Amino acid sequence: MPGFADMDVETIWQNGEFKDWDDATTHVLTHALHYGSGIFEGVRAYDTDEGTAIFRWDEHLDRLFASAKPYDLDIGYSREELTEVTLELLRREDLESAYIRPIVYYGYHSLGVSPVDVPTETAIAAWPWGAYLGDEALENGVKVMVSSWRKHASSQVPTNAKTTGLYVNSMLAGEEARRNGFVEAIVLNKEGNVAEGPGENLFLVRDGELFTPGLSESILDGITRDTVIKLARERGYTVHDNVAISRGELNTADELFFTGSAAEVTPIRQVDNVEIGNGSRGPVTEELQSAFFDLVEHRGDHDEWFTDV
Numbered sequence: 001m002p003g004f005a006d007m008d009v010e011t012i013w014q015n016g017e018f019k020d021w022d023d024a025t026t027h028v029l030t031h032a033l034h035y036g037s038g039i040f041e042g043v044r045a046y047d048t049d050e051g052t053a054i055f056r057w058d059e060h061l062d063r064l065f066a067s068a069k070p071y072d073l074d075i076g077y078s079r080e081e082l083t084e085v086t087l088e089l090l091r092r093e094d095l096e097s098a099y100i101r102p103i104v105y106y107g108y109h110s111l112g113v114s115p116v117d118v119p120t121e122t123a124i125a126a127w128p129w130g131a132y133l134g135d136e137a138l139e140n141g142v143k144v145m146v147s148s149w150r151k152h153a154s155s156q157v158p159t160n161a162k163t164t165g166l167y168v169n170s171m172l173a174g175e176e177a178r179r180n181g182f183v184e185a186i187v188l189n190k191e192g193n194v195a196e197g198p199g200e201n202l203f204l205v206r207d208g209e210l211f212t213p214g215l216s217e218s219i220l221d222g223i224t225r226d227t228v229i230k231l232a233r234e235r236g237y238t239v240h241d242n243v244a245i246s247r248g249e250l251n252t253a254d255e256l257f258f259t260g261s262a263a264e265v266t267p268i269r270q271v272d273n274v275e276i277g278n279g280s281r282g283p284v285t286e287e288l289q290s291a292f293f294d295l296v297e298h299r300g301d302h303d304e305w306f307t308d309v
């Protein structure tokens with residue numbers, strides 16, 4: 001994965017100011033560094049036919065504000081202010097397409113676990129980022145491993161809040177998979193049913209219908225998941241979006257694919273040692289993947305999902 005040092009981006013917005021990239025720093029005694037007490041978003045802006053536009057920005061803002069709630073994090077900026085600075089950032093950097101990372105976290109004051117009196121810091125960065133799991137993955141699919149690490153249950157932490165600290169679970173699962181020669185992991189929930197990928201939701205295709213774990217299965221309520229559900233229904237597919245999927249159903253699926261703002265729509269061609277379907281991108285995955293990429297390029301009937309830069 002290319003590092004920031006290779007990128008030609010100069011500005012980050014932090015706590016109300018546009019700063020030089022190297023100056024957007026935080027103290028080592030920042031609360032969030034010690035306790036994972038931050039929330040964030042991962043958003044993409046696409047180079048559409050009508051110019052650069054942020055995809056589903058409103059829904060990402062909705063989730064950012066919802067994620068803040070359980071932690072009593074005061075974002076300190078309105079939706080309008082965050083929108084304005086994000087658009088300004090993209091314009092300043094002249095980015096035609098970008099990955100956008102807003103983050104809000106408990107900052108520097110004292111190191112008790114209690115965040116009372118700890119100020120909130122808010123930052124937004126954006127940079128060019130290609131296919132998360134690689135271009136080849138989009139076409140041929142990825143090999144994934146069912147992780148030995150289970151997803152935290154929503155009775156332990158709010159799994160529907162996109163919280164920085166929760167991503168140690170994603171890191172463990174993903175690295176375990178990669179050390180074993182796979183590209184990505186699938187993480188089961190506490191009950192042993194399929195939850196999601198480390199940074200992706202999961203869809204299963206069986207007999208021409210789509211299935212994806214319901215929100216009570218300890219998943220993040222993915223915005224790409226929602227996009228794909230809508231695109232599939234518009235194309236006449238039946239989508240079961242409130243189901244439990246057992247581990248065994250992965251092996252017998254006709255097709256499997258991941259969705260995510262970073263991963264977009266990525267086919268899964270193998271789970272552990274089992275080839276899925278015919279071991280390559282299946283026809284339903286291909287149709288929905290091209291519907292997705294068509295949408296983010298040409299907007300189709302969903303102009304309301306785009307915020308022009």
Ligand SMILES: Cc1ncc(COP(=O)(O)O)c(C=O)c1O
Nearest residue numbers: 199200201220222223224260261
């Ligand atoms: C754990 C997890 N699940 C699912 C997703 C997919 O969500 P979205 O489509 O909103 O990016 C992500 C990525 O944000 C994630 O980190």
